[in-house]
Amino acid sequence: MADKASMIVDKDFQIGEVDKRIYGSFIEHLGRAVYGGIYEADHPQADEQGFRSDVLELVKGLDVPIVRYPGGNFVSGYNWEDGVGPVDKRPRRLELAWRTIEPNWIGLNEFVDWCKKANTEAMMAVNLGTRGIDEARNLIEYSNHPSGSYWSDLRIQHGYKNPHNIKTWCLGNEMDGPWQIGHKTAVEYGRLASETAKVMRWTDPAIELVACGSSAIGMQTFPEWESTVLDLTYNEVDYISIHQYYGNRSNDPANFLAQSMSMDSFINTVISTADYVQAKKRGKKKINLSFDEWNVWYHSNESDRKLDPWQIAPPQLEDVYNHEDALVVGCMLISMLKRADRVKMACIAQLVNVIAPIMTENGGAAWKQTIYYPYMHTSLFGRGTVLVPLVKSPKYDSKDFTDVPYLEAVAVHNEEKEEVTVFAVNRKLDEALPFEIDLRSFGSCRIIEHIVLENDDLRATNTVDAQDRVKPHSGGNAAIDGNGKIEATLGKASWNVIRIKL
Template sequence: MTTKNKASMIVDKDFRVGEVDKRIYGSFIEHLGRAVYGGIYEPDHPGADEQGFRSDVLELVKGLDVPIVRYPGGNFVSGYNWEDGVGPKELRPRKLDLAWRTVEPNWVGLNEFMDWCKKANTEAMMAVNLGTRGPDEARNLLEYANHPAGSYWSDLRASHGYAKPHAIKTWCLGNEMDGPWQMGSKTAYEYGRIANEAAKVMRWTDPTIELVACGSSSIQMATYPEWEATVLEQAYENVDYLSLHQYYGNRDGDTANFLAQSVGMDSFIHTVISVCDYIQAKKRGKKKIHLSFDEWNVWFHSNEQDSKLEPWTIAPPQLEDIYNHEDALLVGCMLISLLKRADRVKMACMAQLVNVIAPIMTENGGAAWKQTIYYPYMHASVFGRGTVLVPLVKSPKYDSKDFTDVPYLESVAVYNEQLGEVTVFAVNRHLDEELPFEIDLRSFEQSRVIEHIVLESDDLKAVNTAKEPNRVKPHVGGNAAQTDAGKIEATLPKASWNVIRVKIG
């Protein structure tokens, strides 16, 4: 490799993007496929606890250090009556879920999910149904969940065995309401009005909560980004966050173009921030609307299989993408995209957590294992806490089918002042060549490399399975090292995800 292919990054401790809100590493559990039944909950499993939750899945979730989990949907929530999922299980109804054409038995509902959250060391991001229902049901659910005692819904919760309120802080005002696939879909004006009214009565019920309004379902929607502007015109005063959703897939086998998709994610984030700031300026507002990127991932592998599923069954194997090495690389790039705008992206949810387009897979009655995408997600969540520093990156570039000037190096640095560490996350998009990488930490007086973690594979299509759960896994054999000039030099293997941890002082 010639010297012109060398990449570099300069970071300075005084030039900061913003603090990382730990909720940027959130995830998602929807009543969809085997996410709940056969995923987090399987009472007949040999490793199930006294409530029916799989202990092996809980351990894998805790390994990710997931701070918040969105629930119960997703498309599912737009037809969900939350009352069906509380009270004695033997009295709960079975209902048709029109979103995914399955039968919902309601074995798990709000209270059970909150019990699971405690066991998983996480919090809930609760979604309310603004599709087939509205503000009245939203405030009733909030009263049931959060009001201490002395009202109809809070006393009903106590009668169900939960005297203490759940104190859920973060609430989503519906899901993807711009989508014609959504039960009760709405125009931007219709949704903005109902979201504002729901937000208003929910705040009156519990002034401590934070509220997320629905942005566009994706950048492909014809109404994007006018939808965002119209919704915020109606609801700016009563909401705190606007949601973004985006999935990517390598449907045509063009890996170079696939790995460039996070460049489009950068643009998506920038555009939505611009719309939020425009509405703030138009309203002469003081409040900044932050972003909740509460659905993001790779999703395409299971599309053909899902088209053949028998309808109206309980927990069929839906959306069970089996992820390969190149998927993990794009997930790494997407995590870096979120971190690069940590000043405005304060929450995000990898969709989803178990079995359904997920980092964790299970067999009913059998094993649970880590998919390839588990590793960049885990590394970012565990090591990416602190302050994102402004990354001045130089990198050779390439053009792909949909993008120009795509840097081979995608990288960001997070400074954890409390621990005295800087962690550099880096993806080498080059499919054939390693990439020399120089990190200049000029503002830090002393530094030494703790470790250089690498996720690489000679086979971009390599996957992990129940029989081969460790075919793709990281190693600590990277060669990052301190130089005499006070810089760090490393070689990033071709098509690799890298974590370079540096001790400061």
């Protein structure tokens, strides 16, 4: 008999409420995310604005609450004015972040229209690379001020009488990165972000603001960057951003599946740094985290290096995801849920074609990548209160990690629906894992379903010709035993969703 794993949860022992924006995503003017992704005017399924209705249906299936836009590295060289007004008068620009041509067929107003169709909200970023305070105050006036001023009246002239009322704004992007247009030191960025935040709030006091944190846990300036930036922006901002991607470049699945432990450490260090600044300021405000870029990203690196520059919407960062990638994405989602008290927003990067859960062919089909499923399951069933998971699990060591639990799991209590959902990954590559769940404080319950994503081939992918090679089934064996505990077998290398009716 294999070693057993177990989890005890109690309804009174809570981590925190899930902010639905933890299930956000990201659309950048990069590769085919916009052109050929959400927008393709001559596609057979394009609507009257050129948006792909097949893509919209797949996005709505994820119930995405917020989408970050327009970048990303792109925003640090972007003039937002290029993307408003008559399309035939918009300029074509050299886009230096990704070395393409930006035609500006889609801009702020069209993106807001798309958000309404996708049942989501926009999270806007302002350019603090080549621009700054003036651009940001003008953009928020154009976007959010009702009327009676130059920029708000220009929006009305462009056909948008009502303000967009965008609530959440990012103060630049990855300004700690030497690759960033307008890269700054922490002090340079912190001062600019603070002054920009000030005028944005004067224009619209209802907004929330996100300061740039570190671009990855491996940055040499981490976490001193967070300490300095928050010291300079604490009074003006609500969130600090956090970005991280993982890959299996060394073909070591056991080590790859353990990388979410690095994510746990990253999150906890940023929280500690934010709390240190709060204590130093004798402040009452908690700075929460916006994990507004995260995913697996490594498959496309080689092909991206071979792209010719100055094309419109070439295929960039088009990772084709496999089964093991879906397991890592599941573990990353569990990591964020385990700190739902402080991780209040997150954006899987990105939504369509570019390191994305949804893939398309220009002029052709749209389909779900393997990572679509854990993202969809948590978004649909992971709303409510995250409970403290008391987990016992056999462990293993890998190249970079020690004491890695084979079981990665968390439970979310949806009081309104009278449900508890358990999300669980079995990291064992060659063996099933018996799993016992003790819901001792909840009384009688029944299993709604036990969804499983599994595949004998860790490298199995979904493609246009085999769109369902990796997809979940509801054939899991979770059941209530005679003592009121839930017993289940988690298949080898599997993602599991056990839904329980109270």
